[in-house]
Amino acid sequence: MGSQEKTVLVTGGAGFIGTHTVVQLLNDGFRVSIIDNFDNSVPEAVDRVRELVGPELSERLEFHLADLRNKQDLEDLFSQTSFDAVIHFAGLKAVGESVANPRRYFDNNLIGTINLYEVMAKYNCKKMVFSSSATVYGQPEKIPCVEDFQLMAMNPYGRTKLFLEEIARDIQKAEPEWRIILLRYFNPVGAHESGRLGEDPKGIPNNLIPYIQQVAVGRLPELNVYGHDYPTRDGTAIRDYIHVMDLADGHIAALKKLFATEDIGCTAYNLGTGCGTSVLEMVAAFEKASGKEIPIKLCPRRPGDATEVYASTEKAEKELGWKAKYGVEEMCRDQWNWGSNNPWGYLSEP
Numbered sequence: 001m002g003s004q005e006k007t008v009l010v011t012g013g014a015g016f017i018g019t020h021t022v023v024q025l026l027n028d029g030f031r032v033s034i035i036d037n038f039d040n041s042v043p044e045a046v047d048r049v050r051e052l053v054g055p056e057l058s059e060r061l062e063f064h065l066a067d068l069r070n071k072q073d074l075e076d077l078f079s080q081t082s083f084d085a086v087i088h089f090a091g092l093k094a095v096g097e098s099v100a101n102p103r104r105y106f107d108n109n110l111i112g113t114i115n116l117y118e119v120m121a122k123y124n125c126k127k128m129v130f131s132s133s134a135t136v137y138g139q140p141e142k143i144p145c146v147e148d149f150q151l152m153a154m155n156p157y158g159r160t161k162l163f164l165e166e167i168a169r170d171i172q173k174a175e176p177e178w179r180i181i182l183l184r185y186f187n188p189v190g191a192h193e194s195g196r197l198g199e200d201p202k203g204i205p206n207n208l209i210p211y212i213q214q215v216a217v218g219r220l221p222e223l224n225v226y227g228h229d230y231p232t233r234d235g236t237a238i239r240d241y242i243h244v245m246d247l248a249d250g251h252i253a254a255l256k257k258l259f260a261t262e263d264i265g266c267t268a269y270n271l272g273t274g275c276g277t278s279v280l281e282m283v284a285a286f287e288k289a290s291g292k293e294i295p296i297k298l299c300p301r302r303p304g305d306a307t308e309v310y311a312s313t314e315k316a317e318k319e320l321g322w323k324a325k326y327g328v329e330e331m332c333r334d335q336w337n338w339g340s341n342n343p344w345g346y347l348s349e350p
C-alpha cells in the first residue's frame with residue numbers, strides 16, 4: 001500500500017513542527033487529519049498549510065478542534081475515521097513554565113498521551129511516531145549523544161518526555177503488535193522556504209532563535225546571552241540546531257519505516273545534524289542572513305543548561321535512511337524570510 005491510501009492522524013498539527021510535517025505528508029501523498037486545541041497555535045497556521053499545498057491536496061486534509069485530555073473527542077474521531085498511524089506532536093514544551101506549573105504539564109503531556117494510546121488500542125491503530133526530545137539526555141556526560149545513553153530528566157517538562165518514552169516502551173513490550181518510533185529532536189529552527197509557515201511563540205520566547213528573531217524585527221531590544229564562561233571555543237553553550245524541514249522529512253522517513261518494519265518494536269532515533277553551534281556563532285549567522293545587528297548582553301548561565309549537546313546521527317542515517325540536508329546558513333535564511341515577512345507571527349498586528 002503506497003502513501004496514497006494511508007491516513008495519518010497528526011496531533012498538534014497546527015504547531016510549529018506539526019504544520020511543516022503536514023505539508024510534507026500531503027506532498028508525499030498521505031491523507032492527513034489534524035487534531036489541535038490551539039493552546040499554542042492558531043487557525044491561520046492551518047489555513048496557510050492549505051494555501052501552500054493547493055486546493056487538490058487540501059481536500060486530503062481534515063482539521064478537528066479537539067483536546068487529547070478529552071477522551072470523548074478522541075473516541076469521536078477514531079469512530080469516524082480509520083487511521084493507519086498517528087504522529088503525536090501535541091504537548092507543552094516551555095521548561096520554565098513546567099517548573100512553575102508541573103500539573104499543567106502532567107495533565108497535557110501525560111494524560112493526553114495516555115488517552116491517545118487507549119483510544120488507538122481500542123480502534124486497533126497501533127503505529128505511533130512520538131515527539132521526544134534531546135532533553136531526555138539531561139546533561140550528557142559524553143557527546144555526541146547516542147540513542148542508547150542512559151536517560152535523565154532535568155525538569156518537569158523533560159520528565160514528561162522521559163515518562164512518555166518509558167510508557168511507550170512498556171506498552172510495546174506488553175503488546176508486541178505496536179510499532180512505535182520515538183524521535184528525539186535536537187534544536188528545531190528555521191521555517192518553510194516560502195516564508196508562510198514558521199514558529200510563532202506566545203509571549204516572550206524562551207528559545208534562542210525566536211528570541212534573536214524578535215530582536216531583529218525590533219520587538220525586543222537585545223539578546224541576553226546566558227553564559228560566556230563555558231569551556232567551549234567562545235565561552236558560550238553549544239547546541240545542535242536542525243532545520244524544521246529536515247525534521248519534517250525525518251517524520252516521513254520514520255512513518256515509512258513503521259509501515260515497512262514489522263519488528264521495529266519501540267525504537268528511538270535522534271533527529272539532529274551532528275554539528276554543534278555556539279550561541280555567538282548562531283548570532284553571527286543570523287546577523288549575516290538578516291543584515292541586522294543583534295545587540296547582545298552577556299549574562300550569567302541559565303540554570304539547568306548543558307555546556308554542549310549534539311546528536312550522533314548514525315542510527316537515523318543507517319536505519320531510517322534520513323540525514324539533515326540544511327546547515328546553519330539555510331536555517332537562518334529561512335528563519336529570517338519567515339520573521340521579516342511575519343514580524344508578529346501569524347497575526348497581522350500586535
Ligand code: UD1
Binds near residue numbers: 133134135211223224
Ligand atoms: C530548550 C530546553 C529543552 C527543550 C527545547 C525545546 C532548557 C534548559 N532546555 O533547549 O528541554 O527540549 O528548549 O525547544 O530550557 N540562550 C541564550 N539566550 C536566550 C535563549 C537561549 O543565550 O534568550 C542560549 C541557552 O542558554 C542555550 C542556547 O541558547 O545555551 C539554546 O537555548 P534554547 O533555544 O532555549 O534551547 P535548549 O536550552 O537547548
